[in-house]
Amino acid sequence: xxxxxxxxxxxxxxTQPYAVGSAKIREFAEAVGSTDPVHVDRAVAQARGYRDVxxxxxxxxxxxxxxxxxxxxxxxxxxxxxxxxxxxxxFVHHRPLTAGDDVVGVLHVDAVRAAGGHAMxxxxxxxxxxxxxxCTAVSxxxxxxxx
Amino acid sequence: xxxxxxxxxxxxxxxxxxxxxHIERATLVQYAGASLDRNPIHWDERFAKKVGLPDxxxxxxxxMGSAVTVVSEWVGDAGRVVEYSVRFTKPVVxxxxxxxxxxxxxxxxxxxxxxxxxxxxLTAISSGDKVLGRALAVVQLD
Numbered sequence: 001x002x003x004x005x006x007x008x009x010x011x012x013x014x015t016q017p018y019a020v021g022s023a024k025i026r027e028f029a030e031a032v033g034s035t036d037p038v039h040v041d042r043a044v045a046q047a048r049g050y051r052d053v054x055x056x057x058x059x060x061x062x063x064x065x066x067x068x069x070x071x072x073x074x075x076x077x078x079x080x081x082x083x084x085x086x087x088x089x090x091f092v093h094h095r096p097l098t099a100g101d102d103v104v105g106v107l108h109v110d111a112v113r114a115a116g117g118h119a120m121x122x123x124x125x126x127x128x129x130x131x132x133x134x135c136t137a138v139s140x141x142x143x144x145x146x147x
Numbered sequence: 148x149x150x151x152x153x154x155x156x157x158x159x160x161x162x163x164x165x166x167x168x169h170i171e172r173a174t175l176v177q178y179a180g181a182s183l184d185r186n187p188i189h190w191d192e193r194f195a196k197k198v199g200l201p202d203x204x205x206x207x208x209x210x211m212g213s214a215v216t217v218v219s220e221w222v223g224d225a226g227r228v229v230e231y232s233v234r235f236t237k238p239v240v241x242x243x244x245x246x247x248x249x250x251x252x253x254x255x256x257x258x259x260x261x262x263x264x265x266x267x268x269l270t271a272i273s274s275g276d277k278v279l280g281r282a283l284a285v286v287q288l289d
Contacts, residue, residue, distance in 0.1 A: 024181075031181035032212035033168065036225040048151075048224055057219070057228040057284075058212035062182055082198065086207040090232035096225070138232075 003112050003119040003143060004078045010109045012070050017102035018063045025055045025099055032056055045098075054096035061089070064125040064137035067105040071123060072141070079121065079143055087120060088140035094133050101129045110138070117145035151223040153289045157258055157265045163221040165252040168213045170205055170241050178209040192243065204238035205247070210278055211235075214251045214271045218284045221253070221267075227286045229264070234280035239273045249273045256283070263288045 022042075029039035034056045037044040045053045072079050097103065104127070111122040120142050127135040175189045184206055187194040195203050211233050219225040241247045250272045257266045269282040 027181045028212075031174075031178040032209065032216065034212075034216045034219060034225060036216075036219050038225055048226065050226060054226045056212060056225055057215050057231050058208060061184075061208050061212075065182075065184065086235050088232070088234045089208065089211060090230070092230050093228070 002078055002114075003121060004076060005112045007071065007077055007109045007121075008112050010071075012067070012107040015063075015067055015070075015105045015107075017104050018066070020055060020059075020097050020099055020101040020103060022053050022099040024062075025053055025059065028059050028062070029056050032058065050096065050098055052099040054098050057091060057093065057096075058089075059097055060091055060093075060127060060135045060137050063103055063105050063127060064123075064139060067107040067125040068123050068139060068141070070107055071109060071121070079141075083144045085142050085144060086139070087142040088122075088138075090136075090138040092136040094135065097127075097134060101134070103127050103129055103134065119143040119145070151227065151289045152221070152286075154258070154260060154263050157255060157288060159255050159258050161255045163217060163253040163255065163267060165250065166217050168210075168249040168251060169246060170209075170239065170249065171246040172203060172241060172243060174246070175203065175205055175209065175241060178206055178212075182206065182208060184208065200238070201240050203241050203243075205241055205249075207233075207235040207238075210239055210249060210271060211282075214249070214269050214279060214282065215284055217251050217253050217269070218267050218286060222286045222288070227288070228284055229287050230285035231283070233269075233282040235278070236280040237273075237276040237278045239278050247273055249278060253284075 271279040
């Protein structure tokens with residue numbers, strides 16, 4: 001089943017807030033090898049002007065991937081998850097995600113196109129905290145075509 | 148980690164210190180837990196091969212996230228990475244024996260003096276393959 005092009009332009013309702021916690025930030029920073037103490041030491045973070053410890057630049061994927069799930073799991077979208085690979089990823093940060101943030105994501109489907117037997121779907125998740133935009137995450141998923 | 152870099156510290160063409168990221172299966176399990184991306188292609192060799200991959204592969208997001216640490220360390224604060232984008236051009240294959248290495252290097256491509264921002268282009272090589280394409284990180288300088 002091809003990916004449903006009618007999904008282009010679709011905007012999903014805001015997700016339940018994701019609570020950014022200092023323990024998850026530490027765990028994520030350790031997992032990617034980011035040794036900057038700003039992820040784990042509140043005093044360092046505050047000395048640099050942040051309210052609390054901040055997340056590494058790619059932490060937002062934790063939230064945006066869950067937002068993408070709304071589309072990927074939608075049977076009408078026609079996306080076979082077992083054939084999905086990550087093609088491209090972009091983050092634009094308006095400010096770093098910070099421990100204590102309650103982050104709401106709104107998923108947009110920006111593009112669906114065919115390319116060499118594959119389908120490519122570009123999604124954009126707008127992340128905000130109490131209405132303040134904090135990050136835009138753009139993902140391109142490649143759905144490998146069948147042989 | 149020292150001070151935050153200022154505009155005066157940075158010029159186009161400058162190389163930034165690189166890093167070699169060593170990846171074992173355990174590294175991927177740790178990332179799977181931290182990121183909640185538990186896709187078995189990143190830890191289950193039998194599953195990976197069944198879906199046509201040569202072996203377990205690293206999460207693209209692991210490679211993206213570990214590569215940008217060279218930029219965070221160079222600028223002096225992870226919060227100064229204001230934009231970051233990559234293409235996943237080749238998977239990083241992680242064999243059971245010995246794991247894999249990703250060699251990360253960065254060069255300043257452009258400096259925007261007015262905005263006090265610099266764009267760093269990263270290259271990430273594993274087993275001779277470029278595993279990230281168009282990897283660009285924009286940092287906010289002091």
